[in-house]
Amino acid sequence: MKVLILGGDGYLGWPTALRFKALGHDVRVLDSCVKRMVEKSEGVRPLVQLPDFGERCYYAGLDKYDFDLTDPEKGYGQLRGVFKDFEPDVIVHYAEQPSAPYSMKDVYACISTQYNNVIGTLNVLWAMRDVVPDAHLIKLGTMGEYGTPDCDIPDGYIEKEACGPSCYFDDYYCGQDPEDEDECPMAGLPFPKSPHSFYHLSKVHDSENIRFACNVWGLRATDLNQGVVYGVETKETRKDPAFRTSFHYDSIFGTVLNRFCVQAVAGHNLTVYGHGGQKRSFLNIEDTLECVRIAAENPPEKGRMRVFNQFTEIFSIIELAKLVQEEGEKVLGRRVYIECLNNPRSEQEDHYYNPSNKGLLGLGLKPKVLSGGVLRGIIGYIDRYHDGIDKKNIMPKVTWK
Amino acid sequence: MKVLILGGDGYLGWPTALRFKALGHDVRVLDSCVKRMVEKSEGVRPLVQLPDFGERCYYAGLDKYDFDLTDPEKGYGQLRGVFKDFEPDVIVHYAEQPSAPYSMKDVYACISTQYNNVIGTLNVLWAMRDVVPDAHLIKLGTMGEYGTPDCDIPDGYIEKEACGPSCYFDDYYCGQDPEDEDECPMAGLPFPKSPHSFYHLSKVHDSENIRFACNVWGLRATDLNQGVVYGVETKETRKDPAFRTSFHYDSIFGTVLNRFCVQAVAGHNLTVYGHGGQKRSFLNIEDTLECVRIAAENPPEKGRMRVFNQFTEIFSIIELAKLVQEEGEKVLGRRVYIECLNNPRSEQEDHYYNPSNKGLLGLGLKPKVLSGGVLRGIIGYIDRYHDGIDKKNIMPKVTWK
Numbered sequence: 001m002k003v004l005i006l007g008g009d010g011y012l013g014w015p016t017a018l019r020f021k022a023l024g025h026d027v028r029v030l031d032s033c034v035k036r037m038v039e040k041s042e043g044v045r046p047l048v049q050l051p052d053f054g055e056r057c058y059y060a061g062l063d064k065y066d067f068d069l070t071d072p073e074k075g076y077g078q079l080r081g082v083f084k085d086f087e088p089d090v091i092v093h094y095a096e097q098p099s100a101p102y103s104m105k106d107v108y109a110c111i112s113t114q115y116n117n118v119i120g121t122l123n124v125l126w127a128m129r130d131v132v133p134d135a136h137l138i139k140l141g142t143m144g145e146y147g148t149p150d151c152d153i154p155d156g157y158i159e160k161e162a163c164g165p166s167c168y169f170d171d172y173y174c175g176q177d178p179e180d181e182d183e184c185p186m187a188g189l190p191f192p193k194s195p196h197s198f199y200h201l202s203k204v205h206d207s208e209n210i211r212f213a214c215n216v217w218g219l220r221a222t223d224l225n226q227g228v229v230y231g232v233e234t235k236e237t238r239k240d241p242a243f244r245t246s247f248h249y250d251s252i253f254g255t256v257l258n259r260f261c262v263q264a265v266a267g268h269n270l271t272v273y274g275h276g277g278q279k280r281s282f283l284n285i286e287d288t289l290e291c292v293r294i295a296a297e298n299p300p301e302k303g304r305m306r307v308f309n310q311f312t313e314i315f316s317i318i319e320l321a322k323l324v325q326e327e328g329e330k331v332l333g334r335r336v337y338i339e340c341l342n343n344p345r346s347e348q349e350d351h352y353y354n355p356s357n358k359g360l361l362g363l364g365l366k367p368k369v370l371s372g373g374v375l376r377g378i379i380g381y382i383d384r385y386h387d388g389i390d391k392k393n394i395m396p397k398v399t400w401k
Numbered sequence: 402m403k404v405l406i407l408g409g410d411g412y413l414g415w416p417t418a419l420r421f422k423a424l425g426h427d428v429r430v431l432d433s434c435v436k437r438m439v440e441k442s443e444g445v446r447p448l449v450q451l452p453d454f455g456e457r458c459y460y461a462g463l464d465k466y467d468f469d470l471t472d473p474e475k476g477y478g479q480l481r482g483v484f485k486d487f488e489p490d491v492i493v494h495y496a497e498q499p500s501a502p503y504s505m506k507d508v509y510a511c512i513s514t515q516y517n518n519v520i521g522t523l524n525v526l527w528a529m530r531d532v533v534p535d536a537h538l539i540k541l542g543t544m545g546e547y548g549t550p551d552c553d554i555p556d557g558y559i560e561k562e563a564c565g566p567s568c569y570f571d572d573y574y575c576g577q578d579p580e581d582e583d584e585c586p587m588a589g590l591p592f593p594k595s596p597h598s599f600y601h602l603s604k605v606h607d608s609e610n611i612r613f614a615c616n617v618w619g620l621r622a623t624d625l626n627q628g629v630v631y632g633v634e635t636k637e638t639r640k641d642p643a644f645r646t647s648f649h650y651d652s653i654f655g656t657v658l659n660r661f662c663v664q665a666v667a668g669h670n671l672t673v674y675g676h677g678g679q680k681r682s683f684l685n686i687e688d689t690l691e692c693v694r695i696a697a698e699n700p701p702e703k704g705r706m707r708v709f710n711q712f713t714e715i716f717s718i719i720e721l722a723k724l725v726q727e728e729g730e731k732v733l734g735r736r737v738y739i740e741c742l743n744n745p746r747s748e749q750e751d752h753y754y755n756p757s758n759k760g761l762l763g764l765g766l767k768p769k770v771l772s773g774g775v776l777r778g779i780i781g782y783i784d785r786y787h788d789g790i791d792k793k794n795i796m797p798k799v800t801w802k
Contacts, residue, residue: 072516076508107477107527111520115473118519118606122599126508139541144458151586158593163564163585184553184564184632191558192590193609196522201613204607208594212602216747216801344618400617 001296002026004086006069007094008062008126009033009053011246012288016092016238017062018243018287022255028086029057029315031095032068034116035253036250038102044250047232047262051242059242069095070120071159081125083131090296091128093139095120096202099252100144101344101398103199110198118200118209125213135223136299138369139210142205143311143355145225145282147194148348153355156223156307160187190307196347197400211305218303222295226288227281227311230257230370232381234286245285248395249382257282257320259394261375264328264336265382266389273396274320274343279353281311284368295362307358312367331383344393346400402697403427405487405527407470408495409463410434410454413453413541414648415691417493417747418463419637420690421697429487430458432496433469435517439503448633448663448789452643460643470496471521481526488533489699494540496521497603498596500653501545502555504600504746511599518603519610526614537700538622539693540611542604544682544712544756546626548595549749554756556590557624577766597748598801619704623696628682628712630689631658631771632736633782650783651794654729658683658721660795662776665729665737666783669789674797675744677719680754682712685769695764695784706717709760713768732784 003020007013008029021027036224039045050056057064065082069075097103098115100237103113121139128135146153154162190211193204210221237243248254249262260270283291291310300306315323321338328336345348359363370376382389404421409430424427424750433452440446451457458465461549470476497518498504504514522540529536547554563585586776591612594605611622638644650663661671672673684692692711700705716724722739729737744750756764769775783790 072509072512107524108473110527111473111523114519114523114610115516119513122512122515123508126511149590151588151590155417158587162587184560185551186563186587189550189552189593189595190585190591194590195613198610198613201606201609204609205602208596208602208605209515209599212596212599219589 001089002086003090003092003296004088004123005029005084005094007031007096008064008401010035010094010098011248013094014245015237015285016085016094016289016292018060019293020125021062022236023227023293024174028063028065030069030082032066034068039253042252042391044252045390047247047249047382048244048385050244050246056242059240060110069123070116072119075120075123078128079127080131083127083139085353086210087132088135090136090138091124092292093121093124094124095160097199100199101396103197103202104400106397113199113207113365114202118205119204121209121262123210125219127379128219129213132201132304133217133219136296137219138295139206139221141207141223141225142200143225143227143309144196144200144205145193145207146191146355147196148351148353149194150352153309154191155309155356155359156191156225156386157187158184158189160184162187175387183307214303214305214337220300220302221305222300222306223307224291224295224310225307227283228255228257229283229285229288230255230378232378234289251396256317257324260321260324262323264324264332264379266391266394267388268391269329269337270321270393271337272317272321272322272393273345274349276321276342277316277349279314279316279344279351281314281355282370283312284311284370285366287312287365290365291360294360294365296395298363309355309357310360311355311357311369314353323370323375327372328379331376331379341396344396344399374386403487404488404491404493405483406430406493408466408497411436411495411499412649413686414495415637415646415697416638416686417690417693419461420635420694422461422463423637424618424694428463429464429466431466431470431483433467435469440654440688443480443653445558445649445653445794447790448648448650448783449786450487450646451645451647457643460641463573465688471517473520474523476521477528479534481747482681484528484532484582489536491527491537491539491764492525492691494522494525494538497778498600498644501598501600502797503653505801506596506602506799514600515603515606519606522607522610522696526610526620529620530614534618534620535560535703535772538620539696540607540622540624542608542624542626543601544626544628544710545597545601546594546608546755547592548597549752549754550595551753554710555592556710556757557626557758559587559590560590561585563588580694597746615704615706621701621703622706623701624706624708625692625696625711626708627689628684629656629658630684630686631656631779632686633779635687635690644650652797653721658725661722661725662783663790664781665733665780666787667724667792667795669792670738670740670793671722671725673722673739673741673794674746675750676741677722678717679748680715680717682715682756683771684711685712685771685775687769688766691766694759694765695761710756710758710759712756712758714771715754724771724776728773729780732780742797745797745800
């Protein structure tokens with residue numbers, strides 16, 4: 001397959017490119033490196049400094065494009081050129097501003113987040129329509145789009161049995177139209193979203209735009225609503241120091257489990273937001289690559305935006321903190337403490353949470369679960385680079401109110 | 402009340418401002434007049450030429466602001482200034498690119514539509530948060546956000562009885578959890594949208610952003626999902642030629658019933674898209690003003706985005722064409738013909754359609770229905786200005802494919 005990775009310089013885009021290359025596919029990467037600029041302006045840096053984008057692509061033998069696909073004047077034309085030149089079968093779209101706290105910082109960061117993500121995706125959709133209408137768009141969304149509703153969360157669309165968990169299997173006539181007595185009248189419509197931040201909202205807007213483009217233009221897409229990713233390396237990034245991926249632990253770009261592991265190594269308390277009862281879905285960075293591979297090898301029919309919830313396990317934040325505490329103490333040989341902060345976010349801390357991930361499991365995903373060994377591996381890796389930890393960027397700086 | 406009208410130069414914004422002023426409120430209007438520029442670049446013009454924005458405000462005794470609230474750098478700061486200066490109780494937000502065909506024209510028009518609408522609304526939300534957090538935002542959305550699903554459409558949120566029309570009233574146990582055997586498990590979540598165009602999508606994005614801002618910041622808002630508006634004048638616009646409102650019939654900015662009436666006057670066939678079985682919700686321009694007044698006088702509590710479906714009647718397009726044909730022949734004294742074109746849009750032409758409008762009816766809306774007399778009044782008005790009709794802009798130019 002010809003695989004084009006948009007956002008190929010990022011935490012996930014880079015190892016995804018290496019993985020598809022290792023699998024023997026023809027891979028090219030595109031990135032404007034705007035995130036590296038935002039890191040500088042926010043005063044944060046990854047744990048380990050990376051070669052610049054051109055350099056790492058050269059080392060890895062990856063062809064690259066380095067323009068800004070969100071440019072309202074030139075983005076579409078440049079993408080057209082790339083699509084004509086390369087004729088990708090699969091377009092994996094990671095090229096988005098990835099931080100919820102950044103999007104809540106102020107009006108300008110909020111606007112730049114929605115602008116970057118929504119306009120970039122529109123350029124991709126129009127250029128696909130005009131040049132590669134048969135290609136398969138794999139778009140990264142987030143489980144945070146759903147929020148935490150008081151009901152089960154399906155893979156993107158309301159299911160027939162949504163009107164009640166047992167209704168589907170029940171013989172009693174429940175008062176609905178006899179013809180579809182087993183079916184929720186809203187079956188097939190997109191499951192309603194209740195996103196957590198302006199960043200998560202941008203992903204919701206993307207999903208709506210993509211679904212419409214599939215319906216109207218006959219494009220095909222897979223929307224991967226991804227849980228919180230953890231992990232520092234993959235099979236391919238381990239092979240050479242130049243192949244390492246970006247790893248963030250700061251309060252802007254770091255995800256929670258990665259941040260806890262860095263805090264343990266730095267001798268910092270593990271900072272739980274609120275009492276930590278909020279539940280989230282998680283997956284190992286290796287499983288991100290697996291899910292994208294599975295989606296790419298099993299494209300949906302034309303005209304359809306398929307949705308998969310992309311996670312392997314569910315934990316509450318306090319559970320995670322306790323796991324890191326336990327394994328951290330083993331690896332580091334000293335006490336690790338947990339501290340509950342006033343929650344800077346606006347989120348429920350006690351709630352029902354039951355999302356489905358049956359779509360990807362059905363296509364053969366074998367989850368790599370969060371074992372003690374996996375956690376000790378991450379903490380051990382970070383400990384080797386503990387000199388790179390910048391303690392002043394660990395505590396949250398942005399509040400939702 | 403202090404009422405600020407965003408988009409006060411438009412078809413609906415202008416008469417809304419006149420109405421609130423006539424009711425004795427303190428009214429100011431804001432518009433960048435970007436729509437007048439787009440009209441020029443698209444080569445279309447309203448039926449009757451209007452004074453420029455400053456002039457008509459001067460005649461009508463309305464204070465005005467004329468900057469671009471969608472500006473990513475200055476829009477927020479300028480809005481802050483207006484909110485500090487005027488301290489509005491109610492902000493009526495019409496300041497959006499209003500055309501579905503325009504948004505489907507090409508990638509640039511699509512991007513400018515979503516940019517204009519989404520970023521403008523984000524600036525309004527942040528400036529409200531920072532300056533007038535108790536004000537009431539009344540935002541105009543559209544019934545086209547819902548599309549035409551195979552189930553009833555509630556006022557914005559999924560209702561308890563959504564799992565089946567009779568389930569709510571039925572004594573039989575239908576297999577759901579006994580505690581909420583009568584309730585849809587998704588009750589309270591936003592009803593899923595299936596919008597018709599990138600324009601309609603921009604309104605969906607707005608609604609999501611507004612609902613989040615209400616939840617997180619405690620703002621209050623009313624989202625008015627408006628049907629297709631028809632009519633040429635209101636009680637106030639009739640009083641002076643300088644008070645007339647913009648009236649479009651072209652394929653970019655004209656709405657369907659207005660366009661049919663102009664076609665009848667121009668001796669043009671009434672152009673039905675497809676076989677005309679598509680059903681839409683409609684309301685008289687007088688009822689738009691009534692609905693906005695009702696919303697303004699009955700604000701929701703803080704922290705809530707209330708949704709009302711704003712329409713009074715449902716017609717299929719072919720029914721409307723036949724009504725215009727019948728009344729047109731009476732007024733004009735000659736035959737009026739109907740022509741079914743290949744549908745330039747992507748839409749269902751045979752479908753279920755049962756939206757609710759009980760929210761506004763419950764607050765006292767008395768619908769002004771589409772009678773023969775009302776239609777003859779519109780056709781008669783247009784006939785007086787028939788010299789202004791530009792026949793080359795009547796046929797559709799943009800297709801959805």
